[in-house]
Amino acid sequence: xxxxxxxxxxxxPAQLGRRxxxxxSVGAVVAVGLLTGLTAIKHARVVPLKxxxxxxxxxxxxxxxxRWDKQIVEMSQKYNIxxxxxxxxxxxxxxxxxxxxxxxGAQGLMQVTPPTAKDIADRYLKEPTTNxxxxxxxxxxxxxAAYLALLRNEFGERVQGPSWNATVELVAAGYNGGPGAANxxxxxxxxxxxxxxxxxxxxxxxxxxxxxxxxPTYERWLERGGSRLIELAQSGQ
Numbered sequence: 001x002x003x004x005x006x007x008x009x010x011x012x013p014a015q016l017g018r019r020x021x022x023x024x025s026v027g028a029v030v031a032v033g034l035l036t037g038l039t040a041i042k043h044a045r046v047v048p049l050k051x052x053x054x055x056x057x058x059x060x061x062x063x064x065x066x067r068w069d070k071q072i073v074e075m076s077q078k079y080n081i082x083x084x085x086x087x088x089x090x091x092x093x094x095x096x097x098x099x100x101x102x103x104x105g106a107q108g109l110m111q112v113t114p115p116t117a118k119d120i121a122d123r124y125l126k127e128p129t130t131n132x133x134x135x136x137x138x139x140x141x142x143x144x145a146a147y148l149a150l151l152r153n154e155f156g157e158r159v160q161g162p163s164w165n166a167t168v169e170l171v172a173a174g175y176n177g178g179p180g181a182a183n184x185x186x187x188x189x190x191x192x193x194x195x196x197x198x199x200x201x202x203x204x205x206x207x208x209x210x211x212x213x214x215x216p217t218y219e220r221w222l223e224r225g226g227s228r229l230i231e232l233a234q235s236g237q
Contacts, residue, residue, distance in 0.1 A: 056083050058210045060218055064096030064233035068109065071138045075145035078126060081152065085168060086145055088206045089175060092199060092221070093144075095229030098137045099236070107134045110144025120146050151175060155182050165208065172203035 054077070056069050065087055072090070076083035093111040094100040106113045112120070112134055121129050124146045132139050151174040156167040174182030177196035184191055191197045205217035222230070 054083070056087055058084050058087060059213060060209075060215045061087055061091065062096060062230050062233075064230055065091050066096075068096060068137060068141065071141040074138075075142045078142070079145040079149040081145050081148050082164060084210050085164065085171075085203075085207060086141075086148065088203055088210070089144065089148065089172065090141070091206070091218070091226075092172075092202060095226060095233045097229055097233035098140070099135075100229070100232070108140035109137055110140050110147075112140060112143045112147070116147070117143055124150050148175060151179065151182060154179065155186055165204075168207045169200050169204040173200035176200065 055073055056066065068087075068090065072086050073083050075081070076086050090096060090109050094109050096109065098109050100109070100111060101107055102111060104113060114134065117132070117134055120143050121132055125142065126146075132143075134140055134143070148171060151171045152167065155170040155174065156164075170182045170185050173185050173191060173196055176199040177191065177193050181191055181193065181196050181200075185200070191200070202217055202221055206215055206221075209215040209217060218226075
C-alpha cells in the first residue's frame with residue numbers, strides 16, 4: 001500500500017487498494033533533505049520560465065479547488081508560477097481539501113511535511129520565517145508555490161518550450177518524488193517509482209488539456225480515487 005494515503009474522518013485507509021493510493025497521489029513533499037539534494041544536480045541554468053496566465057483559466061477544475069482562487073493567484077504571482085499549474089498540483093495533492101493529511105505527515109492543500117516546510121521557510125520563502133502554520137490555507141499554498149518555484153528554477157529551460165509543456169512534467173516529478181526524480185527525467189534515465197510516473201504524467205496531461213472544455217485525464221483521476229478527495233473537500237470533514 002502506498003504510504004502516502006490520506007488520513008481523514010470517514011475514510012478508512014485499510015479499505016483503499018493500491019490503485020486508489022496511486023490515484024490520490026497525496027503527500028508529495030515528504031522526504032527530509034530533498035531540498036538540499038538539489039545542490040548535487042548540475043546542468044546549465046537559464047532565466048526561469050514565466051507564467052503563461054495571470055489568473056485561473058481552467059474551466060474543468062473542481063469547485064473545491066476554484067474556491068482557493070485568491071490564494072492561488074496571489075502566490076503564483078509572488079513566486080512567478082503559472083496559476084493553472086499551481087491549481088493542477090493542488091488538485092492532485094488534496095482536491096482542494098485544506099484538512100488533508102497523509103500517513104507521512106504531509107498537510108494541507110499542497111501536502112507539505114513539517115521537515116520540508118522548515119527548509120522552505122528558512123531558505124526559499126520570499127520572506128524567510130520561523131513562525132508559520134501549515135494548517136492555514138494561505139500559508140500552505142505559499143509553501144507549495146515556493147517549492148514549485150525552486151524546482152522550476154532548477155529544471156525549467158527555454159529549450160523545453162515557453163509553454164512549459166516539458167517543464168511541467170519535470171517539476172511535477174520533483175514535487176512528488178523529489179529533485180532526484182526530476183533529474184532522472186531530465187537526463188533521460190526515466191522514473192522507477194510507479195506513483196511518481198502516474199503523478200507526473202497526470203500533471204503533464206492535465207496541463208496540456210487546461211484550455212479544453214473537459215479533461216479526460218482529470219476524469220480518469222477521479223475514477224481512480226480522486227473523487228474521494230473531492231468528497232472530503234466538499235464535506236469539510
